[in-house]
Amino acid sequence: MIATDYAALLELVWAAPLAALIVVIAWGLAVLGTARAGEARREGRTVSVVLHVGMATVGVALFIAAIVLGLIITSSGG
Numbered sequence: 001m002i003a004t005d006y007a008a009l010l011e012l013v014w015a016a017p018l019a020a021l022i023v024v025i026a027w028g029l030a031v032l033g034t035a036r037a038g039e040a041r042r043e044g045r046t047v048s049v050v051l052h053v054g055m056a057t058v059g060v061a062l063f064i065a066a067i068v069l070g071l072i073i074t075s076s077g078g
Helices: 006-043 046-076
Strands: none
Touching: 006 046
8 A cells, every 4th residue: 555645745735836826927027027118118118117127027036936946846855
């Protein structure tokens, strides 16, 4: 008979959707910030460009951090 680690399964039930949600939101921020920065640049709204580039930068940084953290957790086996 195979032993089942119910604590690990329970952790997986909440951790996997949370991780997926964070990655999707981060990528969405990056795409939205980039698109809106381009629109604002064409319209000559400098402050808006800076804010949207900042939003895109935060999104990319969060996306990269989530991927790196996932790789670290996966490679450590836990």
